[in-house]
Amino acid sequence: MTRLVPTAEMTLGPFFPREFAQGLHDLAPAAAGAIEITGCVTELDGKPLDNLVLEIWQADGAGRFDSRDFPGWGRAATDAQGNYRFRTIRPGACPGRAPHINFLILYSGLMRQLQTVMFFDHSDDPVLHAVEDRRRKLLVGKQISPTSYRFDIRLRGGDETPFFDD
Amino acid sequence: MAVVIEPRDPLTQAQGVEAGYAQTGRRWPAQALVRRPHSAAELSGPRGLAHRLPPVKGDLAGYGAKRALGQLLRLRIRVLDEDGAPLPGTVVEVWHCNSAGKYIHPNDTHDAPVDPNFYGAARLLTGDTGLIELRTIKPGAYPVPDSNGWFRPPHVHFSVWGRVWLSRLVTQMFFPGEPLNDTDAILNAIRDPQARGRCIARLVPSTTNELVYEYQLVVRGRNASPGMP
Numbered sequence: 237m238t239r240l241v242p243t244a245e246m247t248l249g250p251f252f253p254r255e256f257a258q259g260l261h262d263l264a265p266a267a268a269g270a271i272e273i274t275g276c277v278t279e280l281d282g283k284p285l286d287n288l289v290l291e292i293w294q295a296d297g298a299g300r301f302d303s304r305d306f307p308g309w310g311r312a313a314t315d316a317q318g319n320y321r322f323r324t325i326r327p328g329a330c331p332g333r334a335p336h337i338n339f340l341i342l343y344s345g346l347m348r349q350l351q352t353v354m355f356f357d358h359s360d361d362p363v364l365h366a367v368e369d370r371r372r373k374l375l376v377g378k379q380i381s382p383t384s385y386r387f388d389i390r391l392r393g394g395d396e397t398p399f400f401d402d
Numbered sequence: 403m404a405v406v407i408e409p410r411d412p413l414t415q416a417q418g419v420e421a422g423y424a425q426t427g428r429r430w431p432a433q434a435l436v437r438r439p440h441s442a443a444e445l446s447g448p449r450g451l452a453h454r455l456p457p458v459k460g461d462l463a464g465y466g467a468k469r470a471l472g473q474l475l476r477l478r479i480r481v482l483d484e485d486g487a488p489l490p491g492t493v494v495e496v497w498h499c500n501s502a503g504k505y506i507h508p509n510d511t512h513d514a515p516v517d518p519n520f521y522g523a524a525r526l527l528t529g530d531t532g533l534i535e536l537r538t539i540k541p542g543a544y545p546v547p548d549s550n551g552w553f554r555p556p557h558v559h560f561s562v563w564g565r566v567w568l569s570r571l572v573t574q575m576f577f578p579g580e581p582l583n584d585t586d587a588i589l590n591a592i593r594d595p596q597a598r599g600r601c602i603a604r605l606v607p608s609t610t611n612e613l614v615y616e617y618q619l620v621v622r623g624r625n626a627s628p629g630m631p
Contacts, residue, residue, distance in 0.1 A: 238486035241414050242622045244592045244601055246574040249559060251507035253497050253523035256561075260454060280428040287509060293448065293567045301446035309448035333441055342561075342572055345425030347416035347591055349570060366438045391429045401435035402407055402444065402568050 245348035248289060252342070257289055257313035263306070263324040271326050273337070273354070273377065275387040276318045279345075282393065284318025288343040290389075292322060294336070299328035326356065334359030341389065351400045354387045367398045374398055404626035405445055407568045409437075414597035422552065422587035440568070447566040452527055455493045459524045462496075462538035470520035472501030472539030476612040477603070481532045481562055483569070484624040488532025494619075495561040496536060497523045503544030503554075512544050537612065543582055555582035555589070564621030571621045576602045 264270040277285050291311045296303035312320045327335045334355060341350040354377045355364055364372055374397055377385035389397045418430035438444075448454075464470040477496075481489045499505045499522060502514040506522050522541075526534040538558075546552040557574045564571065576583055583589055583602065592598040603615035 239624075240482060240484050240486050240618075240620045241411070241597060241600070242484060243571060243573050243618070243620045244415055244597055245572060246416070246588050246591075246601075248561075248572050249574075251497070251499075251505040251510055252559075252561075253495075253507065255458075256495055256497075256523065256525070279425075283428075285429075291570070293443075293446075295443070301442055302449070307448065307450075307454060309451065309454070330442055333443055336443070338443060338567060340567075340570060343429065345423070345429040347418055347420065347423075347426060347430070347588070348410075349572060350431070351568075362441070363438045363443075367436050371433075392432050396431055396433050398433065399431050399435050400438045401410070402438070402440065 247344055247347055248342040250287065250344040252287065252289055252313075254287075254313070257311055260310055261312035261322050263308070263310045263322065269325065270323050270383065272384040273322045273324065273387055274384065275320060275389055277314050277320065277341070277389045277391065278318055279391050280393045282390070285314055285343060286316045286318065288314045288318070288341065290314070290320050291340040291342075292324070293338040293340070294324065295327040295330050297325050297328050299330035299335075301330065332362065334361035334364065336361065336363070339389070341391075350391070351402065352389065352397055353400070354385075356385070363400070371398050405566045405569070405623040406626045407440060407445070407566070407622055413594040414592065416591035420587055420591050423591075424549070444568050445566050447563065447569065451493050451563060452491065455525060457525050457527050459521060460526060460536065462520065462522060462524055462536065464519040468519040470500065470539045471517050474612045475538050475540055476608070476610075476614045477536045477538065477558070478614065478616045479534050479536070479560070479619060480617070481528050481534070481619045481621065483564060483621055487625070488528075489564065489621065490528055490530045490532055492528045492532070492563050494526045494528060494534050495524075496526065496558060498538070498541040498558040499544060501539050501542050503542035511547065514542070514544065540577070552587060553582050555580045555586050560619060562619055562621060565623050569621040569623045571619060573619070574601070575617050577615070578602050578605060
């Protein structure tokens with residue numbers, strides 16, 4: 237039986253076309269009750285990163301990943317201050333999982349994609365529990381208003397965000 | 403179709419920090435990556451992405467009198483999964499620099515000329531056999547800023563979606579016979595010589611005025627075949 241080896245991943249590089257990352261950060265243009273997720277992405281020594289690409293994948297409000305009405309996927313790029321912004325809905329819980337948003341990060345200097353997850357609280361979740369106890373708080377978004385959350389991502393250094401390998 | 407994703411092989415995938423690529427030491431996590439169990443959240447993926455990411459600009463070599471400078475190429479790229487099954491209707495993003503080594507991106511400060519007839523970005527949809535064809539020109543080599551003499555060999559960037567969230571592939575394709583391939587810190591981060599070789603396109607015979615290169619993009623994931631009775 238055919239078995240092909242996956243192509244080697246390589247860095248996105250610094251020049252990902254700007255228009256590829258525009259107009260895709262809003263997953264809920266018509267939805268009442270949308271939430272905003274913002275954050276800053278930094279490298280070693282807290283230096284912010286410009287034009288870094290983030291993609292998200294999440295369930296709809298009922299915890300479904302095959303919704304016809306909600307895209308579940310979005311993309312944003314950081315500005316020169318390292319800030320990104322998504323507008324979406326709060327996902328529901330799918331079987332065996334707490335509500336969460338999957339994040340994929342692509343950038344120059346990252347030889348391959350990085351994956352992390354934002355949770356909404358310290359929930360009982362097998363992916364959150366795969367991370368050692370003292371680092372779990374770094375995966376919980378900070379609620380800053382009834383409709384907005386902050387999720388900063390530190391690629392390397394103090395309070396480094398936990399990342400997953402798959 | 404249920405999809406299985408197996409761990410990355412450290413011989414065929416880069417491992418993070420590379421001595422020849424200084425930024426990797428500032429950006430790749432210092433803590434070990436965490437293994438996690440997979441559920442529907444990771445083993446599902448966006449559907450109908452072509453609606454959110456509509457195809458744009460399928461010919462980078464230009465039109466009519468507005469032809470880009472450089473050697474004319476035709477790239478034939480097939481997108482497959484690990485079972486060798488083609489992925490029809492999947493989105494492929496392509497970008498590369500012009501024949502002088504300059505990107506269209508405003509952040510590119512390289513002192514090389516812009517080609518007004520070259521726009522180095524396209525988004526395509528694979529056909530029934532997982533194939534995309536793109537007419538373009540051969541990208542140039544360029545120096546990496548503050549790198550002490552590292553020149554990137556000619557390469558083409560690809561971003562592609564597989565069947566599930568964990569199948570996402572972002573990579574670069576190289577050209578055969580380029581001396582800079584031997585010293586490139588990105589290509590040579592792939593330890594296995596055969597895997598590295600698969601990152602280099604194959605020149606095939608052409609009967610037109612375009613050099614034709616064939617290439618395969620293999621996204622992660624294989625069919626979780628139901629057990630035979």
